[in-house]
Protein backbone atom coordinates (compact mmCIF):
# COMPACT_ATOMS: atom_id res chain seq x y z
CA UNK A 1 0.00 0.00 0.00
CA UNK A 2 1.35 3.44 -0.88
CA UNK A 3 1.64 6.00 1.91
CA UNK A 4 1.77 8.93 -0.50
CA UNK A 5 4.44 11.28 -1.64
CA UNK A 6 7.80 10.45 -0.08
CA UNK A 7 9.74 7.64 -1.72
CA UNK A 8 12.82 7.94 0.56
CA UNK A 9 11.39 5.82 3.34
CA UNK A 10 9.57 2.75 2.13
CA UNK A 11 6.35 1.64 3.83
CA UNK A 12 7.95 -1.57 5.21
CA UNK A 13 10.69 0.47 6.92
CA UNK A 14 8.03 2.77 8.30
CA UNK A 15 6.04 -0.11 9.72
CA UNK A 16 9.20 -1.60 11.22
CA UNK A 17 10.06 1.62 13.04
CA UNK A 18 6.51 2.19 14.29
CA UNK A 19 6.01 -1.44 15.32
CA UNK A 20 9.11 -1.49 17.51
CA UNK A 21 7.69 1.13 19.87
CA UNK A 22 6.67 0.11 23.37
CA UNK A 23 7.96 0.05 26.96
CA UNK A 24 10.88 -2.28 26.23
CA UNK A 25 12.08 -0.30 23.23
CA UNK A 26 11.65 2.92 25.20
CA UNK A 27 13.78 1.69 28.09
CA UNK A 28 16.43 0.34 25.70
CA UNK A 29 16.80 3.55 23.73
CA UNK A 30 16.63 5.87 26.72
CA UNK A 31 19.08 3.77 28.74
CA UNK A 32 21.41 4.22 25.77
CA UNK A 33 20.81 7.98 25.57
CA UNK A 34 21.33 8.14 29.35
CA UNK A 35 24.78 6.56 28.97
CA UNK A 36 25.62 8.97 26.13
CA UNK A 37 24.54 12.28 27.57
CA UNK A 38 26.70 14.29 25.18
CA UNK A 39 24.94 12.66 22.22
CA UNK A 40 21.54 13.21 23.81
CA UNK A 41 22.21 16.91 24.38
CA UNK A 42 23.51 17.34 20.83
CA UNK A 43 20.46 15.55 19.42
CA UNK A 44 17.97 17.63 21.42
CA UNK A 45 19.71 20.94 20.84
CA UNK A 46 20.00 20.15 17.12
CA UNK A 47 16.29 19.35 16.90
CA UNK A 48 15.50 22.62 18.66
CA UNK A 49 17.79 24.48 16.25
CA UNK A 50 20.17 25.57 19.00
CA UNK A 51 17.40 27.09 21.14
CA UNK A 52 17.15 24.34 23.75
CA UNK A 53 17.95 26.67 26.66
CA UNK A 54 15.44 29.28 25.53
CA UNK A 55 12.66 26.70 25.18
CA UNK A 56 13.36 25.18 28.59
CA UNK A 57 13.43 28.60 30.24
CA UNK A 58 10.17 29.62 28.54
CA UNK A 59 8.50 26.40 29.66
CA UNK A 60 9.62 26.68 33.29
CA UNK A 61 8.78 30.39 33.45
CA UNK A 62 5.23 29.62 32.33
CA UNK A 63 4.77 27.59 35.53
CA UNK A 64 4.98 30.79 37.60
CA UNK A 65 6.88 28.98 40.35
CA UNK A 66 7.36 30.57 43.77
CA UNK A 67 10.16 29.91 46.27
CA UNK A 68 9.23 26.90 48.38
CA UNK A 69 7.09 25.24 45.68
CA UNK A 70 7.19 21.52 44.99
CA UNK A 71 7.60 20.85 41.28
CA UNK A 72 7.36 17.61 39.30
CA UNK A 73 9.36 16.95 36.12
CA UNK A 74 7.67 14.06 34.27
CA UNK A 75 9.86 12.02 31.94
CA UNK A 76 12.73 14.09 33.29
CA UNK A 77 15.43 12.27 31.30
CA UNK A 78 18.94 13.21 32.44
CA UNK A 79 17.58 16.32 34.20
CA UNK A 80 18.18 19.13 31.71
CA UNK A 81 15.43 21.22 33.35
CA UNK A 82 16.73 20.76 36.87
CA UNK A 83 18.93 23.85 37.12
CA UNK A 84 16.23 26.26 36.01
CA UNK A 85 13.57 24.52 38.12
CA UNK A 86 15.82 24.57 41.20
CA UNK A 87 16.55 28.27 40.69
CA UNK A 88 12.81 28.96 40.61
CA UNK A 89 11.81 27.01 43.74
CA UNK A 90 14.93 27.91 45.73
CA UNK A 91 16.45 26.13 48.71
CA UNK A 92 13.10 25.80 50.50
CA UNK A 93 11.47 24.16 47.49
CA UNK A 94 11.62 20.61 46.17
CA UNK A 95 11.99 18.94 42.82
CA UNK A 96 10.69 15.47 41.97
CA UNK A 97 11.80 13.86 38.73
CA UNK A 98 10.10 10.76 37.35
CA UNK A 99 11.41 8.64 34.49
CA UNK A 100 10.91 5.07 33.30
CA UNK A 101 14.50 4.53 32.16
CA UNK A 102 17.05 3.33 34.70
CA UNK A 103 19.88 4.99 32.77
CA UNK A 104 18.09 8.33 32.74
CA UNK A 105 17.22 8.04 36.44
CA UNK A 106 20.89 7.42 37.30
CA UNK A 107 21.96 10.43 35.27
CA UNK A 108 19.22 12.67 36.72
CA UNK A 109 19.92 11.53 40.29
CA UNK A 110 23.56 12.56 39.89
CA UNK A 111 22.45 15.91 38.54
CA UNK A 112 20.04 16.36 41.44
CA UNK A 113 22.86 16.16 43.96
CA UNK A 114 24.35 19.38 42.54
CA UNK A 115 21.22 21.47 43.18
CA UNK A 116 20.46 23.86 46.02
CA UNK A 117 16.94 22.50 46.54
CA UNK A 118 15.85 19.03 47.62
CA UNK A 119 15.73 16.72 44.59
CA UNK A 120 14.34 13.19 44.33
CA UNK A 121 14.28 11.12 41.17
CA UNK A 122 11.97 8.12 40.94
CA UNK A 123 11.95 5.34 38.37
CA UNK A 124 8.30 4.90 37.43
CA UNK A 125 5.77 4.89 34.62
CA UNK A 126 4.16 8.31 34.24
CA UNK A 127 0.83 6.54 33.73
CA UNK A 128 1.09 5.33 37.35
CA UNK A 129 2.81 8.14 39.23
CA UNK A 130 4.00 7.08 42.71
CA UNK A 131 2.90 10.38 44.28
CA UNK A 132 0.03 11.33 46.56
CA UNK A 133 -3.02 13.24 45.32
CA UNK A 134 -2.55 17.03 45.17
CA UNK A 135 1.04 16.71 46.36
CA UNK A 136 2.81 19.07 43.92
CA UNK A 137 2.33 22.76 43.11
CA UNK A 138 3.35 22.52 39.46
CA UNK A 139 4.47 20.02 36.85
CA UNK A 140 6.38 20.14 33.61
CA UNK A 141 6.93 17.60 30.86
CA UNK A 142 9.52 18.49 28.26
CA UNK A 143 9.86 16.36 25.12
CA UNK A 144 8.56 13.43 27.11
CA UNK A 145 4.80 13.04 26.69
CA UNK A 146 5.14 12.29 22.97
CA UNK A 147 7.36 9.33 23.90
CA UNK A 148 4.55 7.80 25.97
CA UNK A 149 1.85 5.55 24.50
CA UNK A 150 -1.09 6.35 26.81
CA UNK A 151 -1.49 10.13 26.95
CA UNK A 152 -4.98 10.23 28.54
CA UNK A 153 -3.71 8.08 31.44
CA UNK A 154 -0.64 10.28 31.95
CA UNK A 155 -2.68 13.50 31.80
CA UNK A 156 -5.13 12.03 34.34
CA UNK A 157 -2.20 11.26 36.63
CA UNK A 158 -0.84 14.79 36.27
CA UNK A 159 -4.24 16.21 37.21
CA UNK A 160 -4.40 13.86 40.19
CA UNK A 161 -1.01 14.75 41.68
CA UNK A 162 -1.25 18.51 41.03
CA UNK A 163 -2.92 20.57 43.70
CA UNK A 164 -6.09 22.41 42.63
CA UNK A 165 -4.98 25.45 40.64
CA UNK A 166 -1.52 23.97 40.10
CA UNK A 167 0.03 24.68 36.72
CA UNK A 168 1.19 22.28 34.01
CA UNK A 169 3.64 23.21 31.25
CA UNK A 170 4.44 20.94 28.32
CA UNK A 171 7.21 21.45 25.79
CA UNK A 172 6.94 18.92 23.01
CA UNK A 173 7.46 18.09 19.35
CA UNK A 174 4.98 17.05 16.69
CA UNK A 175 5.00 16.77 12.89
CA UNK A 176 5.51 19.97 10.91
CA UNK A 177 2.32 21.87 10.11
CA UNK A 178 3.89 24.44 7.78
CA UNK A 179 3.61 23.54 4.09
CA UNK A 180 7.31 24.29 3.45
CA UNK A 181 8.44 21.54 5.84
CA UNK A 182 5.67 18.92 5.72
CA UNK A 183 7.61 16.82 3.21
CA UNK A 184 10.06 16.04 6.04
CA UNK A 185 7.40 14.47 8.25
CA UNK A 186 7.45 10.88 6.92
CA UNK A 187 11.21 10.66 7.40
CA UNK A 188 11.32 12.37 10.81
CA UNK A 189 8.37 10.39 12.17
CA UNK A 190 10.00 7.06 11.36
CA UNK A 191 13.49 8.05 12.50
CA UNK A 192 12.12 9.44 15.78
CA UNK A 193 9.88 6.41 16.32
CA UNK A 194 13.04 4.33 16.38
CA UNK A 195 15.42 6.77 18.11
CA UNK A 196 13.04 8.19 20.72
CA UNK A 197 9.98 5.89 20.80
CA UNK A 198 8.03 8.81 19.36
CA UNK A 199 4.25 8.79 18.96
CA UNK A 200 3.79 11.65 16.49
CA UNK A 201 0.00 11.31 16.36
CA UNK A 202 -0.52 11.51 20.13
CA UNK A 203 -3.19 14.13 20.84
CA UNK A 204 -1.42 15.77 23.76
CA UNK A 205 -2.97 19.19 23.18
CA UNK A 206 -6.47 17.69 23.07
CA UNK A 207 -5.95 15.59 26.20
CA UNK A 208 -4.59 18.54 28.21
CA UNK A 209 -7.30 20.86 26.92
CA UNK A 210 -9.97 18.38 27.99
CA UNK A 211 -8.63 17.94 31.52
CA UNK A 212 -7.12 21.37 32.35
CA UNK A 213 -8.47 24.93 32.44
CA UNK A 214 -7.06 28.14 30.94
CA UNK A 215 -4.94 26.26 28.38
CA UNK A 216 -2.60 28.20 26.13
CA UNK A 217 -0.64 26.95 23.13
CA UNK A 218 2.33 28.60 21.42
CA UNK A 219 3.93 26.96 18.40
CA UNK A 220 7.39 27.35 16.87
CA UNK A 221 9.51 25.95 14.05
CA UNK A 222 6.75 25.46 11.49
CA UNK A 223 4.36 24.20 14.15
CA UNK A 224 6.66 21.29 15.05
CA UNK A 225 7.55 22.55 18.54
CA UNK A 226 5.03 23.84 21.04
CA UNK A 227 4.65 25.05 24.60
CA UNK A 228 1.30 24.14 26.13
CA UNK A 229 0.14 25.31 29.55
CA UNK A 230 -2.90 24.69 31.70
CA UNK A 231 -4.22 25.03 35.22
CA UNK A 232 -5.55 22.16 37.27
CA UNK A 233 -9.13 22.63 38.39
CA UNK A 234 -12.60 21.39 37.87
CA UNK A 235 -14.18 24.67 36.77
CA UNK A 236 -13.35 25.87 33.25
Ligand SMILES: C[S@@+](CC[C@H](N)C(=O)[O-])C[C@H]1O[C@@H](n2cnc3c(N)ncnc32)[C@H](O)[C@@H]1O
Nearest residue numbers: 030075076077099100101104125126142143144
Ligand atom coordinates in the same frame (compact mmCIF):
# COMPACT_ATOMS: atom_id res chain seq x y z
C1 LIG B 1 13.05 12.65 24.78
S1 LIG B 1 13.31 12.26 26.47
C2 LIG B 1 13.01 13.84 27.26
C3 LIG B 1 13.83 13.98 28.51
C4 LIG B 1 13.81 15.36 29.15
N1 LIG B 1 12.49 15.67 29.70
C5 LIG B 1 14.22 16.45 28.20
O1 LIG B 1 13.53 17.47 28.11
O2 LIG B 1 15.28 16.32 27.56
C6 LIG B 1 11.84 11.34 26.93
C7 LIG B 1 11.94 10.79 28.33
O3 LIG B 1 10.68 10.24 28.69
C8 LIG B 1 10.91 9.05 29.41
N2 LIG B 1 9.73 8.20 29.31
C9 LIG B 1 9.21 7.60 28.22
N3 LIG B 1 8.10 6.91 28.54
C10 LIG B 1 7.91 7.09 29.86
C11 LIG B 1 6.91 6.66 30.78
N4 LIG B 1 5.88 5.89 30.38
N5 LIG B 1 6.99 7.04 32.06
C12 LIG B 1 8.03 7.83 32.49
N6 LIG B 1 9.00 8.25 31.66
C13 LIG B 1 8.94 7.91 30.36
C14 LIG B 1 12.12 8.43 28.73
O4 LIG B 1 12.75 7.45 29.52
C15 LIG B 1 12.96 9.66 28.45
O5 LIG B 1 13.86 9.92 29.49
